Amino acid sequence: MLQIVRANPITDPHSAPPALEWMARGGKGRVDVSEGSATQGEWVEQMLRLARQGDEAAFAELFDHFAPRVKAFLMKSGATASLAEECAQDVMATVWNKAALFDPSRASVATWIFTIARNRRIDALRKARRPEPEDLPWGPEPEPDQIDSMVLQQETERLGEALALLPDNQRELIEKAYFGDLSHGEIARITGLPLGTIKSRIRLALEKLRQAMT
Amino acid sequence: MIRHHLNDALLMAYSAGQLPEAFNLAVAAHVSLCDECRARLESFDAVGGVLLDDCSGVSLSENSFAATMARIKAGDPQPRSPRQAVPRGVFPAPLRDYVGGDLDAVRWRSVGGGVRQAILATDRDATARLLYIPGGVAVPDHGHRGTELTLVLQGAFRDEVDRFGRGDIEIATEELDHTPVAEEGDPCVCLAVTDAPLRFNSFVPRILQPFLRI
Numbered sequence: 001m002l003q004i005v006r007a008n009p010i011t012d013p014h015s016a017p018p019a020l021e022w023m024a025r026g027g028k029g030r031v032d033v034s035e036g037s038a039t040q041g042e043w044v045e046q047m048l049r050l051a052r053q054g055d056e057a058a059f060a061e062l063f064d065h066f067a068p069r070v071k072a073f074l075m076k077s078g079a080t081a082s083l084a085e086e087c088a089q090d091v092m093a094t095v096w097n098k099a100a101l102f103d104p105s106r107a108s109v110a111t112w113i114f115t116i117a118r119n120r121r122i123d124a125l126r127k128a129r130r131p132e133p134e135d136l137p138w139g140p141e142p143e144p145d146q147i148d149s150m151v152l153q154q155e156t157e158r159l160g161e162a163l164a165l166l167p168d169n170q171r172e173l174i175e176k177a178y179f180g181d182l183s184h185g186e187i188a189r190i191t192g193l194p195l196g197t198i199k200s201r202i203r204l205a206l207e208k209l210r211q212a213m214t
Numbered sequence: 215m216i217r218h219h220l221n222d223a224l225l226m227a228y229s230a231g232q233l234p235e236a237f238n239l240a241v242a243a244h245v246s247l248c249d250e251c252r253a254r255l256e257s258f259d260a261v262g263g264v265l266l267d268d269c270s271g272v273s274l275s276e277n278s279f280a281a282t283m284a285r286i287k288a289g290d291p292q293p294r295s296p297r298q299a300v301p302r303g304v305f306p307a308p309l310r311d312y313v314g315g316d317l318d319a320v321r322w323r324s325v326g327g328g329v330r331q332a333i334l335a336t337d338r339d340a341t342a343r344l345l346y347i348p349g350g351v352a353v354p355d356h357g358h359r360g361t362e363l364t365l366v367l368q369g370a371f372r373d374e375v376d377r378f379g380r381g382d383i384e385i386a387t388e389e390l391d392h393t394p395v396a397e398e399g400d401p402c403v404c405l406a407v408t409d410a411p412l413r414f415n416s417f418v419p420r421i422l423q424p425f426l427r428i
Contacts, residue, residue, distance in 0.1 A: 068271025109262025134246035184227035
């Protein structure tokens with residue numbers, strides 16, 4: 001069993017915790033703030049600051065949290081420390097460059113960075129192309145609906161909690177699959193992932209986007 | 215209305231980055247046409263996000279942040295809204311990238327009986343090809359040693375399992391011997407990917423097999 005270490009809180013004495021700002025500006029709804037860890041909603045705040053203002057301090061916070069994890073992810077997938085370091089820098093540069101494409105009503109920041117890191121891994125370790133689904137013909141809305149984003153971020157946290165409750169052997173299989181140690185044949189053995197509510201949220205977000213465009 | 219979807223094992227393997235390139239292409243092409251599978255895929259990506267977030271980081275080299283910032287500043291500034299309207303056509307974007315255009319850009323080769331095919335360049339772990347089957351014509355009866363995915367892009371076919379129209383994907387395993395027949399009317403165009411060579415059940419197509427390269 002791989003050891004799970006929770007993230008440290010964002011500690012910035014000069015500003016209110018972003019989750020509180022988020023709640024204040026969102027008006028309705030409620031954020032569950034899990035004690036002792038930065039919530040997905042806080043990372044969304046940093047991402048939006050980066051996307052809107054190219055805020056380097058927000059990027060630095062994201063970097064401190066995610067870059068070491070991306071490096072670990074790549075090393076678990078078989079990259080040497082120096083290749084993983086190189087790729088982690090690349091991944092974080094992509095986070096900066098593509099910040100405007102991040103859509104908090106469809107993904108958490110961790111999810112979005114995971115997809116970038118995974119693609120970089122395929123490119124670096126397998127030297128294969130990675131065909132991606134066609135983008136929806138529109139980007140995220142300039143002002144994403146805050147309630148939608150908040151609910152999606154909460155669902156992601158619940159998914160995390162549900163995954164943590166899986167029996168060890170099941171959880172271990174899932175980690176192996178995502179870190180690159182299972183073939184797709186073996187992946188078929190993994191069943192019953194708790195994806196129900198997050199799937200419906202994403203489905204809803206996609207529908208709303210399509211409706212907004214027609 | 216899409217009635218035949220990807221299964222969880224394929225979506226998870228795609229999300230985890232464990233599929234051969236040809237299978238990635240079929241998954242990306244189907245997801246481009248199917249919001250249901252897009253939502254399921256993005257929820258598997260969320261699992262990857264949770265695992266990334268939970269993983270204990272590996273320390274970066276000392277100047278890592280500065281090096282990343284230098285990378286960003288050296289790169290081309292990215293356009294603010296990089297999404298382009300996707301041209302409408304028969305092929306979704308990931309497939310257009312492999313063909314170098316839409317249906318009219320395919321370089322077909324005749325394989326007899328009015329059936330045409332075009333092999334797409336992917337890595338060698340699996341094969342991707344486009345098939346063009348005139349209305350009413352059957353693809354030779356065949357079984358598979360591995361998994362075969364068939365995504366309909368135009369027209370429709372029927373086999374022992376069901377009817378498959380645009381956007382539908384058939385997942386055929388080793389157990390299935392089937393004879394897809396294109397419906398009368400428009401020619402049926404499909405993307406077919408296999409992770410092992412097909413074995414045909416009658417003598418004549420078996421001679422053709424090296425020539426078909428399927």
